[in-house]
Amino acid sequence: MRPTDRSYLESHEWAQLDGDIVTVGITDFAVEQLGELVYLDLPAVGTDVSTGQGFGEVESVKAVSDMNSPVDGEVIAVNSDLTDNLDTLQNHPLNAGWLIKVKVASADALHGLLDAAAYEQIVASQS
Amino acid sequence: MATETQPILNTPLLASHEQLGAKLVPFAGWRMPLDYGSILGESRAVRSGAGVFDVSHMARFLFRGPDVAAQLDHALGGSILDQPVGKARYTMILQEDGGILDDLITYRTAADEIFMVVNASNRHRDWDLLMERLPAVECADLTEDGGGILALQGPDSKRILAELSGVSDFCPEFLDLGELPSEWGDLFIARTGYTGEHGYEIFVSAEQIVPVWSKLLALGAAPVGLGARDVLRLEAALPLYGHEIHETITPFDVNLRFAIKGWKTRTFIGGDALRAIKDVERELIGFTATQRVPREGYPVFCDGAEVGVICSGVFSATLEHPIATALVKKGCEGSFTVDFRGKQLPVERTATPFVPHRSRA
Numbered sequence: 001m002r003p004t005d006r007s008y009l010e011s012h013e014w015a016q017l018d019g020d021i022v023t024v025g026i027t028d029f030a031v032e033q034l035g036e037l038v039y040l041d042l043p044a045v046g047t048d049v050s051t052g053q054g055f056g057e058v059e060s061v062k063a064v065s066d067m068n069s070p071v072d073g074e075v076i077a078v079n080s081d082l083t084d085n086l087d088t089l090q091n092h093p094l095n096a097g098w099l100i101k102v103k104v105a106s107a108d109a110l111h112g113l114l115d116a117a118a119y120e121q122i123v124a125s126q127s
Numbered sequence: 128m129a130t131e132t133q134p135i136l137n138t139p140l141l142a143s144h145e146q147l148g149a150k151l152v153p154f155a156g157w158r159m160p161l162d163y164g165s166i167l168g169e170s171r172a173v174r175s176g177a178g179v180f181d182v183s184h185m186a187r188f189l190f191r192g193p194d195v196a197a198q199l200d201h202a203l204g205g206s207i208l209d210q211p212v213g214k215a216r217y218t219m220i221l222q223e224d225g226g227i228l229d230d231l232i233t234y235r236t237a238a239d240e241i242f243m244v245v246n247a248s249n250r251h252r253d254w255d256l257l258m259e260r261l262p263a264v265e266c267a268d269l270t271e272d273g274g275g276i277l278a279l280q281g282p283d284s285k286r287i288l289a290e291l292s293g294v295s296d297f298c299p300e301f302l303d304l305g306e307l308p309s310e311w312g313d314l315f316i317a318r319t320g321y322t323g324e325h326g327y328e329i330f331v332s333a334e335q336i337v338p339v340w341s342k343l344l345a346l347g348a349a350p351v352g353l354g355a356r357d358v359l360r361l362e363a364a365l366p367l368y369g370h371e372i373h374e375t376i377t378p379f380d381v382n383l384r385f386a387i388k389g390w391k392t393r394t395f396i397g398g399d400a401l402r403a404i405k406d407v408e409r410e411l412i413g414f415t416a417t418q419r420v421p422r423e424g425y426p427v428f429c430d431g432a433e434v435g436v437i438c439s440g441v442f443s444a445t446l447e448h449p450i451a452t453a454l455v456k457k458g459c460e461g462s463f464t465v466d467f468r469g470k471q472l473p474v475e476r477t478a479t480p481f482v483p484h485r486s487r488a
Binding site for chain 2: 035059
């Protein structure tokens with residue numbers, strides 16, 4: 001089972017709330033499905049993101065994929081080292097490979113997202 | 128094309144692929160290995176040493192009869208009548224209007240016998256069409272006979288084949304074919320491939336396929352999946368049906384005149400239409416990009432005007448940057464850009480093949 005300290009999207013992003021900051025990444029399953037990563041496009045600090053909308057793109061040898069924001073808010077930090085160190089995202093997508101931090105308005109910003117158990121079922125159905 | 132009513136076909140090497148940790152994917156009605164963990168690593172293994180691909184999904188046809196060469200010479204785009212026994216030849220099946228239905232290789236195994244390999248995705252259509260075009264020839268579709276094709280490719284392939292058989296320098300020239308004695312009986316081998324490297328395609332029976340595959344791995348060939356096959360063929364700028372070639376593209380558009388040898392004078396299906404073409408309006412060109420991969424279908428612009436479309440794009444394992452082919456309006460000179468999902472980014476026109484061929488070396 002994946003970490004229970006965060007929420008998940010059906011489109012294979014994860015979101016972890018700490019105060020009014022949500023850290024966003026993509027799951028190990030997403031990375032495994034993509035295969036070897038070759039390019040990552042992340043937004044600039046200060047960009048507004050909205051729930052269900054693309055905030056960046058990740059590209060592998062096989063495919064290019066949008067990454068969707070789990071929340072509404074403003075990007076306050078970007079893991080910009082990743083774009084030149086795709087291995088970090090490839091190998092540690094659930095921790096060191098986090099993508100952006102978003103400042104959210106409400107403490108229940110993750111309400112309605114999948115918990116780890118529900119996400120596990122999504123993964124099982126797609127494996 | 129596979130439909131829901133057709134069961135998925137398995138290569139005789141399925142168990143071996145599973146054991147090797149392959150990611151298996153549906154491909155043209157077959158379950159085939161996409162990779163064994165690393166598309167880029169497998170691509171590099173072929174360029175630096177040797178790799179072996181299971182391409183048993185490719186369709187194998189056999190044609191026999193006293194008139195076989197003459198009939199195929201008419202049915203196909205390329206000249207078959209002058210194809211020597213013991214040689215392979217790359218050619219295509221054309222529509223009446225000169226559009227490309229498929230590309231293929233013919234193997235002249237005897238004066239009255241021709242073996243053919245066509246794309247898996249076109250197997251049934253090609254077969255039906257050839258049945259119509261070859262009324263007086265004995266034909267067999269051998270694709271599901273339990274055997275298959277092992278493509279041994281890379282600079283080290285020569286050594287591996289010699290150690291496999293004890294015979295050195297078999298098939299000394301590109302496109303040679305012959306029967307190689309081995310402990311599993313004679314192996315039908317052609318000096319052909321889809322990587323641009325020195326290599327062989329080994330046609331194996333149901334009894335031979337598992338032990339020969341295992342022996343090739345034991346002798347140092349890396350198992351290589353279809354993902355790396357696509358990278359390698361694009362680095363070598365070898366066309367793929369559905370991408371660089373299809374029904375609305377003629378051999379002239381994509382610089383494949385060599386595949387329709389004798390087109391000016393021969394009588395063959397598609398020949399009249401090709402001879403009537405006055406101006407070729409498109410050309411197939413290569414691009415390199417710096418970061419993002421220009422992928423199939425992305426629009427191509429020259430000095431801001433849309434001039435064509437990307438046919439294939441991959442991240443080149445050998446060159447370590449993206450490469451692509453594009454079909455564009457002929458004669459464009461200027462700055463090329465590609466629309467990467469809404470973002471216009473520059474690409475650089477590049478001579479092809481992106482990686483030089485060593486298949487004749």
